[in-house]
Amino acid sequence: MEVGLTEEPKLYFEATDTPDIYWPKTLELIEEFIVGDIDEARYQEVLRHFYLASGWKLYTIQDLIRTLCRLALTCSSVDGKEKTYDLIKQFLASREREETSYQTEISARKFAEKCVKDGELFVLCWVPSKSEASVRWLQREETTFYMDEMKLQQRWQYYISSYIRVEPTEGVPRSKLSKVVLTRNLPSADADPEDGSIPKPVSYDENLVVSICLRSSKMVWGAGSSESFLYSSAPTTKEDKEQHDKATKMSTLARDYRLREKFVLNNSWMKDLSQEEVEKHKADYKKWAEGEVEPANAATETRDVEMAD
Structure with missing residues (x-):
């Protein structure tokens, strides 16, 4: 029995339709909506009725296509300020080469970082053997490759490929390194890091003269020339100062413990003595230090000594 309170919905799929034709007919519905053969109300009604909670994702199909078109125009733009075309x-x-290398992939990353500058960088990986794709949000300090999934030999090859480049070696924390040369001949990005991981010299002298002998290929140092630099290890921030004070205190306690253990607890005169004998010697020494008793080898008599003029 029909009450008639609501209008009977118009069916889109037939009762004889099999599940394998549901999606092709849905694509036809989307195409008809895009070209304007059906209105928006009918389009959303079908999606809401047959796809329930997941149908809303296709409500804004026109906005999605509009966004894709705008991105496609950006990718094909030859504007000098837009670097998307250069990246593609x-x-x-x-991709024209059948094989790649760690050097090639690192160079591609550096080129992408140069294009996006302060923008976010993502790495898309495709594994043909598994037909799997992954996306990784790549930070500036992270390595180009995910080293946890690499074998030992692959890690070594990757490390060498990064080590021989001009840029800092990937995977090596620069904050734990100390430079042995001045940064005057290094690239500007490495000479003045923004993160402050490399301290600037307090004082330096750049008067070293170096030459290479053309016959023997030996390095010759100029007489009387030198190069030196001095760094300050004093903490610059409040947090660094607190950590420095804490480390200094722990080091002082450790040295004090080792000193007491060597000269107080395990002194050489205690060797081959029992605990009772050691305590007796300590008690006798304490009495002598406080003046209660005289030492055993003290003279019982005193005599006058003539002093020289």
């Missing part, structure tokens, strides 16, 4: 061109050029 570099990617297509690298």
